[in-house]
Structure formats: C-alpha cells, structure tokens
Amino acid sequence: MFAVPLTADAELRPLNPWQAEEFLANLDRSRAHIAPWVAPSFVATDLDGARHVLQGYADRWARDDGGIWGIWCGGTLVGGVLLVSLNAARGVCEAGCWLEPAAEGRGLVTRAVTRLIDWVVDERGLHRVEWRTDARNARSIAVARRLGMRRDGVLRELLPGPEGRTDLEVWSVLAPEWRARRTSSAASG
Numbered sequence: 455m456f457a458v459p460l461t462a463d464a465e466l467r468p469l470n471p472w473q474a475e476e477f478l479a480n481l482d483r484s485r486a487h488i489a490p491w492v493a494p495s496f497v498a499t500d501l502d503g504a505r506h507v508l509q510g511y512a513d514r515w516a517r518d519d520g521g522i523w524g525i526w527c528g529g530t531l532v533g534g535v536l537l538v539s540l541n542a543a544r545g546v547c548e549a550g551c552w553l554e555p556a557a558e559g560r561g562l563v564t565r566a567v568t569r570l571i572d573w574v575v576d577e578r579g580l581h582r583v584e585w586r587t588d589a590r591n592a593r594s595i596a597v598a599r600r601l602g603m604r605r606d607g608v609l610r611e612l613l614p615g616p617e618g619r620t621d622l623e624v625w626s627v628l629a630p631e632w633r634a635r636r637t638s639s640a641a642s643g
Contacts, residue, residue: 460525460565469524469534471512474505477524480531484554490615491591492552511536518542523570525553525562532557535566537574538586545581547574551597558593564600571601572636575629582628588613589621598625602635 457465469477478501481488489497498504514520519541524534533553540547549570551563574580585603587594598605603625611619627635 457526458569460562460569461527461560464525464527464532464560464562464565466523466525466535466566466569469508469511469522469531471505471508473524473531474501474508476531477508478504480524480533480554483556484533484552487555488552491588491594492550496552514540523566525557525566527557527560527562533563535563535570537570540574540578540580542578542580545579546584547580547582548584548586549574550585551594563597567597567601571627571632575632580629582626583632585625587623587625589623595623595625601627602631603627604631 457467459465478498481497481499481504485497485499496507498507508522511520511522514537515522520537520539522534522536524531526532533551535549535551538548538550549567551567553563571583574583583603584606585594585598585601587598589595589608604627606624606626609622609624612622613620
C-alpha cells in the first residue's frame with residue numbers, strides 16, 4: 455500500500471516503527487558499509503534501537519520536519535531515503551540515503567531521491583534541497599552529481615572520526631533548477 459515503483463522489482467514506501475524488525479535486518483546486512491557515513495544513532499544494533507530510530511522519524515513526520523521511506527527490492531528492505539530535516543517556513547530540507555551493498559549499482563537511490571525531490575518541490579513547495587556528505591564518501595557525492603546538484607562548499611574538519619576530523623560537503627538543488635532539469639530530461643527522452 456502507498457508504494458511508488460522504482461524499477462520492475464523495486465519500490466519506495468513509508469518505513470514505519472512497526473517494521474523495526476525488517477529495518478534491523480537491513481541494518482545488520484549493511485552496518486559495516488554505512489557506519490562510516492551515517493550518524494551512529496541511525497545504525498541501531500537491537501530491536502529497541504531500530505524501533506527508536508523509526509519512531510523518531512515517525513515523530514518528525516507528525517511534526518512536519520522530516521521523514522523516512524524504505525526501498526524494497528524483491529520484497530526485501532535494502533535501504534531507503536530520508537528527509538533529515540524539513541523546514542517548510544524556510545522552504546529548505548536535507549535529503550539523505552542508505553543502501554546495503556548487495557543493492558548497489560542499480561540506480562535505486564538516485565530513483566528514490568528523485569521521487570523524494572519531486573515531492574518536496576511539487577507537493578510541498580520547498581525551494582532548496584540539500585545533500586550533506588562526508589567529503590570521503592564518493593558514492594554519495596556521485597548521487598548528488600547524478601541528481602544535478604551543485605556543490606555549495608565544504609565545512610572543513612566538521613566531522614569527528616576515529617582517524618581524525620573530516621570535511622563535510624554541502625550540495626544542493628533549487629526548485630527552479632530541478633524543474634528545468636526535469637523539463638530538459640523529458641524533452642530529450
């Protein structure tokens with residue numbers, strides 16, 4: 455119910471607290487792969503923690519300041535996209551993602567984030583979508599580029615880590631740029 459197709463066998467749909475067991479299984483398959491790039495609080499290690507993460511996003515959705523959606527491939531949760539933040543009054547949000555290694559290379563994240571940006575621009579009327587990523591995360595930067603985002607800048611040594619502080623890159627796309635890119639893609643496709 456409420457699913458958006460991404461490919462013939464993949465779909466995007468809301469990820470809710472009652473799906474904590476499935477979310478934890480996905481995290482278990484992807485933990486080592488995503489841990490360097492996401493907040494430690496996201497990578498739950500037990501069922502209560504997974505439920506807490508999803509409940510936090512459900513609460514954000516209820517407050518209209520964020521949300522989370524899962525990507526299911528062949529009926530299995532393989533990752534997802536999220537609105538880390540959403541400020542309707544300012545017209546700004548931050549999008550993010552995670553994906554287990556076995557699901558990479560199929561364009562699932564790019565398709566899912568495209569649907570998310572379409573929604574925040576067309577339905578919510580937001581003006582700016584941000585993408586913030588560790589400067590070492592080449593896959594995340596590649597997604598930002600595929601989405602037509604521009605690199606706004608670097609927040610130097612913002613993120614603490616086990617190997618020292620690292621830079622955070624800020625990418626964004628503005629609503630007029632998004633609409634123009636979509637129109638251009640439709641005209642050429």
